[in-house]
Amino acid sequence: MRITRLALQDFRNHKETVLELDGRHVCLFGANGAGKTNLLEAVSMLGPGKGLRAAALPALVRMNGDDKASGWALSANVDDDGLNRRIQIGLENTPDGRSKRVAKLDDAPVSQTELAELLRIVWLTPSMDRVFAGPAGDRRKFFDRQVLAHAPPHGRAASNYEKAMRERNALLEQPNAASAWFAGLEARLAENGAVMAYNRARALRRLQAAIDARPDGYFPKADLALDGPFERMAQEGASLAEIQQAMAEGLADGRARDRAAGRTLTGPHRTDLLVMHRPKKLAAAQCSTGEQKALLIGLILANAKALLEGDFAPNPLLLLDEAAAHLDSDRRAALYDELAALGGQAWLTGTDAALFDAFDDRTQRFEIVEGSARSV
Ligand SMILES: Nc1ncnc2c1ncn2[C@@H]1O[C@H](COP(=O)(O)OP(=O)(O)O)[C@@H](O)[C@H]1O
Numbered sequence: 001m002r003i004t005r006l007a008l009q010d011f012r013n014h015k016e017t018v019l020e021l022d023g024r025h026v027c028l029f030g031a032n033g034a035g036k037t038n039l040l041e042a043v044s045m046l047g048p049g050k051g052l053r054a055a056a057l058p059a060l061v062r063m064n065g066d067d068k069a070s071g072w073a074l075s076a077n078v079d080d081d082g083l084n085r086r087i088q089i090g091l092e093n094t095p096d097g098r099s100k101r102v103a104k105l106d107d108a109p110v111s112q113t114e115l116a117e118l119l120r121i122v123w124l125t126p127s128m129d130r131v132f133a134g135p136a137g138d139r140r141k142f143f144d145r146q147v148l149a150h151a152p153p154h155g156r157a158a159s160n161y162e163k164a165m166r167e168r169n170a171l172l173e174q175p176n177a178a179s180a181w182f183a184g185l186e187a188r189l190a191e192n193g194a195v196m197a198y199n200r201a202r203a204l205r206r207l208q209a210a211i212d213a214r215p216d217g218y219f220p221k222a223d224l225a226l227d228g229p230f231e232r233m234a235q236e237g238a239s240l241a242e243i244q245q246a247m248a249e250g251l252a253d254g255r256a257r258d259r260a261a262g263r264t265l266t267g268p269h270r271t272d273l274l275v276m277h278r279p280k281k282l283a284a285a286q287c288s289t290g291e292q293k294a295l296l297i298g299l300i301l302a303n304a305k306a307l308l309e310g311d312f313a314p315n316p317l318l319l320l321d322e323a324a325a326h327l328d329s330d331r332r333a334a335l336y337d338e339l340a341a342l343g344g345q346a347w348l349t350g351t352d353a354a355l356f357d358a359f360d361d362r363t364q365r366f367e368i369v370e371g372s373a374r375s376v
């Protein structure tokens, strides 16, 4: 799976940018604020969800002082195992003055899950640098992104789960809510939550296997664990139905406690991802910033590899924003060698063209200047 052409219209600071790609990895360089990350964000928007900045869709509309475009549009041609397909994503205004996301594949409407089946996208951005030291919710989000690349229906299960949980939390506020109402919502929570736990456990197993298979090198191995009772059940071989039942019972038993707390206290929305730096036998949160970054790069590379080896999943797109900037030249060269060996298509950004020298002719380079791209 490779992008062969990418066109942006009125997206962030790109008025009209077109990249014609020849199938190699892609390096984008240019000054701060030129629009490099915006380009990676555009690629990330081709898949399901909100993209790598998790921005609201209207925030992506190009603004220039008081001059605001009416919507944005992305178009990508992808080479799907020899087949040329066209993805179009955009924000369009509806007659009633609102705006909505439209997505098309080969000119026909397409769902988020179908897009996720077609494009497996993983990314690494500077904002993830604190993921090990930050709150559990950040790690959960980070990990769920990795899971989504393995199991596209994970996204739908997670959003159904969130929705049912919000409704249950609202119900907890009502002193006279009938228990049948709880039971209905809890059944939905358990159905979707069990799928989430199951997908996470399976993705974790694949990811850990890919980490274990990596050569020892500059990007240290991590030992991963999911800290959540339902993921643990899945890891111990429980069936989906068993996890679902345990979750539904846990929710029913916990109503009084949850009412006192004002929110739902058990479930996969509380799970944490535990990460250990294997060579140091140290929790990732206690590692230096540089070590955490190296761990993260190793994780993302391993996940790309795990995706390549998974069933019939297409090759992943790997978006690495500013990943090279803080690596010394040996580590940079090691990263590029790994990417070259990996296959798939990697997109990298950096301020300076020289950062990509060790890539030689294994990449295609573009200079980004004030929202436009020039092939160099
Ligand atoms: N909706 C928008 N319309 C126009 N410009 C935008 C919009 N959103 C962000 N920008 C501009 O895009 C630039 C940042 O681009 P970015 O891709 O993050 O830069 P970099 O090349 O450093 O990665 C900033 O100058 C920012 O103001």
Ligand SMILES: [Mg+2]
Pocket (backbone or CB within 6 Å): 036, 037, 038, 321, 322, 349
């Ligand atoms: Mg940037």
